[in-house]
Amino acid sequence: MAQDEDIHIEPFTHAAGGWTSVKEVAHALKEAHIPLDGTRVLLKQNKPDGFACVSCSWAKPADPHPAEFCEHGAKATAWELTTDRCTPEFFAKHTLGELESWTELELESQGRLTAPLRWDAATDKYVEVSWDEAFADIGARLKALEPRSVVFYTSGRASLEASYMYALMARLYGTNNLPDSSNMCHESTSVGLPGSIGVPVGTAQLEDFKQCDCIFIMGHNIGTNAPRMLHDLQECRERGVPILVFNPLREVGLVRFANPLKPGQMVTPADTAMNTQYLQLKPGGDLAALTGLCKAIVALDDQAREAGDDAVVDHAFVEQHTQGFEAFCLHLRQVEWPAIEETSGLARAAIESAAAVIGRSKRVVGVYGMGLTQHKSGVANVQMVANLLLLGGNIGKPGAGILPVRGHSNVQGQRTVGITEKPEHVPADKLKELFDFDIPKDKGLTTVETCKGLADGSVQAIVALGGNLLRAVPDGPVVERGWRRMKLSVQVATKLNRSHVVHGEAAYLLPCLGRIEIDRQGGVEQAVSMEDSTGCMHGSRGVAEPASDRLLSEPAIVAGIAKATLRPNKVPWDAWVADYAKVREAIAKTYPEIFHDFEQRMWQPGGFHRPLGACHREWKTPNGKANFIVPPTLEEDDDMTARGPDVIRLTTLRSFDQFNTTVYGLHDRFRGIHGTRHVLMMNDEDIARLGFADGQLVRASTAANDGVRREVPGLRIVRYDIPRGCAAGYFPELTPLVPLWHHAVGSQVPAYKSVPIRLQAM
Numbered sequence: 001m002a003q004d005e006d007i008h009i010e011p012f013t014h015a016a017g018g019w020t021s022v023k024e025v026a027h028a029l030k031e032a033h034i035p036l037d038g039t040r041v042l043l044k045q046n047k048p049d050g051f052a053c054v055s056c057s058w059a060k061p062a063d064p065h066p067a068e069f070c071e072h073g074a075k076a077t078a079w080e081l082t083t084d085r086c087t088p089e090f091f092a093k094h095t096l097g098e099l100e101s102w103t104e105l106e107l108e109s110q111g112r113l114t115a116p117l118r119w120d121a122a123t124d125k126y127v128e129v130s131w132d133e134a135f136a137d138i139g140a141r142l143k144a145l146e147p148r149s150v151v152f153y154t155s156g157r158a159s160l161e162a163s164y165m166y167a168l169m170a171r172l173y174g175t176n177n178l179p180d181s182s183n184m185c186h187e188s189t190s191v192g193l194p195g196s197i198g199v200p201v202g203t204a205q206l207e208d209f210k211q212c213d214c215i216f217i218m219g220h221n222i223g224t225n226a227p228r229m230l231h232d233l234q235e236c237r238e239r240g241v242p243i244l245v246f247n248p249l250r251e252v253g254l255v256r257f258a259n260p261l262k263p264g265q266m267v268t269p270a271d272t273a274m275n276t277q278y279l280q281l282k283p284g285g286d287l288a289a290l291t292g293l294c295k296a297i298v299a300l301d302d303q304a305r306e307a308g309d310d311a312v313v314d315h316a317f318v319e320q321h322t323q324g325f326e327a328f329c330l331h332l333r334q335v336e337w338p339a340i341e342e343t344s345g346l347a348r349a350a351i352e353s354a355a356a357v358i359g360r361s362k363r364v365v366g367v368y369g370m371g372l373t374q375h376k377s378g379v380a381n382v383q384m385v386a387n388l389l390l391l392g393g394n395i396g397k398p399g400a401g402i403l404p405v406r407g408h409s410n411v412q413g414q415r416t417v418g419i420t421e422k423p424e425h426v427p428a429d430k431l432k433e434l435f436d437f438d439i440p441k442d443k444g445l446t447t448v449e450t451c452k453g454l455a456d457g458s459v460q461a462i463v464a465l466g467g468n469l470l471r472a473v474p475d476g477p478v479v480e481r482g483w484r485r486m487k488l489s490v491q492v493a494t495k496l497n498r499s500h501v502v503h504g505e506a507a508y509l510l511p512c513l514g515r516i517e518i519d520r521q522g523g524v525e526q527a528v529s530m531e532d533s534t535g536c537m538h539g540s541r542g543v544a545e546p547a548s549d550r551l552l553s554e555p556a557i558v559a560g561i562a563k564a565t566l567r568p569n570k571v572p573w574d575a576w577v578a579d580y581a582k583v584r585e586a587i588a589k590t591y592p593e594i595f596h597d598f599e600q601r602m603w604q605p606g607g608f609h610r611p612l613g614a615c616h617r618e619w620k621t622p623n624g625k626a627n628f629i630v631p632p633t634l635e636e637d638d639d640m641t642a643r644g645p646d647v648i649r650l651t652t653l654r655s656f657d658q659f660n661t662t663v664y665g666l667h668d669r670f671r672g673i674h675g676t677r678h679v680l681m682m683n684d685e686d687i688a689r690l691g692f693a694d695g696q697l698v699r700a701s702t703a704a705n706d707g708v709r710r711e712v713p714g715l716r717i718v719r720y721d722i723p724r725g726c727a728a729g730y731f732p733e734l735t736p737l738v739p740l741w742h743h744a745v746g747s748q749v750p751a752y753k754s755v756p757i758r759l760q761a762m
């Protein structure tokens with residue numbers, strides 16, 4: 001834990017971006033021991049002939065700026081290109097038992113993994129093995145297991161090529177157990193939107209930002225988590241486009257932004273006010289706020305029509321394209337304002353004023369992130385955003401649309417090419433035609449179900465293509481106990497993390513090339529591809545020399561495991577590894593509508609967009625219409641067990657200095673919290689009401705009456721501008737407070753954004 005003298009807390013009074021951002025990029029490179037070469041690499045980031053950034057999934061423009069990267073992207077690049085190495089010599093010095101007490105930052109800071117490793121039971125250490133030996137033993141162990149007891153997890157960074165091969169391997173092996181990080185992230189979107197508008201992903205594209213006349217942003221911290229989007233938003237603000245923000249915290253990037261790519265803004269202190277209305281709702285208050293917005297829009301429409309003015313609802317669109325409008329309106333009319341105000345934490349007048357802006361606009365883009373999806377009502381939240389947009393006909397026309405901002409740089413693409421536990425989303429006929437096998441019929445495990453399976457012993461092995469499952473999932477300690485009982489864990493990774501250190505009977509840690517590195521197969525440089533948040537596919541080519549000559553690429557590792565494990569099959573694994581274009585050929589044959597002429601189109605500036613019916617008002621829903629879906633409740637967690645004045649609702653989020661479970665440092669610059677991540681941001685009045693003081697250390701425990709003790713001690717209370725009755729703190733430190741059963745109805749995305757907790761003085 002940080003020493004008191006290292007900790008300081010002071011509000012950040014500048015704009016996001018600006019000089020600080022430029023200085024930080026240089027600092028990040030220096031800290032990661034990356035000399036000048038790093039700058040050369042950064043100039044290739046998000047360029048048509050370069051590599052797709054390994055940080056966020058924001059769109060890559062067709063006409064990129066010479067420096068098309070942000071401070072966070074630079075940091076992620078630096079983190080991957082570091083000259084620090086975590087070698088077999090390091091592991092010779094440390095038992096895994098010892099490494100279990102290391103923090104995430106300490107583990108990852110050892111640098112890039114360099115050689116394939118096998119856990120040696122006699123010494124409790126990772127020892128180097130040859131790739132052939134590793135594959136052979138993994139294959140033998142997997143063959144001895146029941147396919148349904150094996151899980152193939154993916155974190156959203158692996159390319160379309162690696163992901164397609166991985167999914168194919170799992171299905172040939174005999175399981176649809178293919179959960180990925182999306183199960184903890186935007187699965188609420190993938191489950192919610194098909195019923196509403198017939199697509200599993202967003203419809204808005206970069207072009208739409210140029211034409212929209214209103215934007216609302218709910219539950220996404222753009223300044224930290226998709227910073228390049230600030231440039232698009234800034235251009236909108238400069239055109240006078242109103243931006244409405246719904247967020248419990250006043251996030252700096254959503255308040256003020258100085259563009260480091262615009263010299264004028266760097267020389268003068270000028271910056272852009274990024275929002276026109278900031279609605280600080282309670283965590284979990286979104287369903288109520290959205291209901292209020294829709295209710296107010298319908299009321300405005302009633303008034304306008306009575307007065308003979310232009311309608312506010314797009315009735316022609318509603319009539320021609322949608323179903324369920326009347327039932328939805330009936331629901332809206334029945335919900336009372338006091339309930340909306342109480343549940344959202346927003347005043348009716350504030351909601352009405354936002355509704356007037358949205359209702360009067362002709363081209364609205366609705367942006368959202370984890371603040372909506374990671375709730376018990378995550379699916380309903382997403383569908384409610386769709387409802388709001390449908391009222392104004394804001395789906396399927398230029399300048400308008402829904403925009404779920406995805407997490408990992410290729411998480412959306414992995415789902416597109418078969419990483420899914422749901423067999424109905426896989427073109428079984430095409431796979432049969434191409435590879436002459438029937439995909440397994442049983443539904444596979446989601447991430448939450450995988451954790452349950454670990455806890456009850458039914459999951460006996462995990463193969464993970466990236467990620468840090470143990471630190472990302474709820475009820476980590478329970479899951480960890482199951483993890484230790486597993487027969488096998490195989491982790492494909494770039495850097496060391498807790499999911500590699502905790503292990504079962506047999507464990508392998510297989511180091512892979514990162515996306516920024518040159519991937520040579522038989523001397524020929526290979527390219528890979530990804531899908532961004534706006535459904536555009538891009539080619540990506542590594543530019544840096546690999547961290548070690550013992551690394552293999554992800555496709556090569558997948559092929560290695562596949563060949564050692566699977567019965568004879570029709571997949572030309574070696575030919576694919578020798579030439580990734582052949583994998584793309586197979587992807588194009590499996591999904592011709594999306595990926596035809598893949599090889600030529602992937603280098604198109606701006607990428608190529610996947611066809612989405614909703615973008616041109618073709619609704620691929622069961623009834624052929626866009627649907628207004630009435631939410632089952634107004635409240636986020638109406639069945640949460642514990643209530644009472646001492647129970648507050650915790651939302652867990654990312655700091656400035658992290659990428660998910662990868663913690664770069666202890667600073668959350670924009671929130672002004674330095675030197676510690678063990679904090680609880682709380683409202684002044686709550687601190688006093690509960691008898692605490694600013695800076696006091698407390699123990700948080702989950703207020704769920706299920707007999708399980710979940711606690712995080714040593715949390716420092718930080719006075720913060722946040723609504724009453726709630727608190728915010730960092731993931732992954734606070735993740736142990738989230739119960740595994742506390743997840744979104746329908747999508748099983750853990751409700752990381754609203755956990756009832758109690759506090760106790762320490």
Ligand SMILES: Nc1nc2c(c(=O)[nH]1)N[C@H]1C(S)=C(S)[C@@H](COP(=O)(O)OP(=O)(O)OC[C@H]3O[C@@H](n4cnc5c(=O)[nH]c(N)nc54)[C@H](O)[C@@H]3O)O[C@H]1N2
Nearest residue numbers: 072219220221225283284369370371407408651654659660
């Ligand atoms: N630099 C960096 N970039 C990243 C990541 C990273 O860790 N670091 N992670 C990547 C991944 S995998 C993802 S999924 C995305 C995540 O990006 P975000 O979706 O921004 O995720 P969070 O940081 O969890 O924060 C969510 C935002 O929602 C707000 N919020 C919390 N609870 C609620 C609520 O109940 N309602 C509303 N309306 N708002 C709420 C928080 O204050 C915060 O501003 O970013 C991706 N990009």
Ligand SMILES: Nc1nc2c(c(=O)[nH]1)N[C@H]1C(S)=C(S)[C@@H](COP(=O)(O)OP(=O)(O)OC[C@H]3O[C@@H](n4cnc5c(=O)[nH]c(N)nc54)[C@H](O)[C@@H]3O)O[C@H]1N2
Nearest residue numbers: 155181185466467468472492493494495652660661731752
């Ligand atoms: N409390 C709480 N918990 C959360 C969330 C939250 O908001 N609150 N957010 C959830 C969300 S949105 C997500 S997406 C998950 C994230 O869950 P994961 O995707 O499982 O976790 P990451 O931290 O992104 O994974 C980091 C690890 O990936 C490996 N890695 C990095 N690059 C590569 C690569 O190129 N190839 C390979 N093979 N490995 C690589 C490194 O070893 C690194 O340690 O966490 C979820 N957990």
Ligand SMILES: [Mo]
Nearest residue numbers: 181185407408
């Ligand atoms: Mo995510």
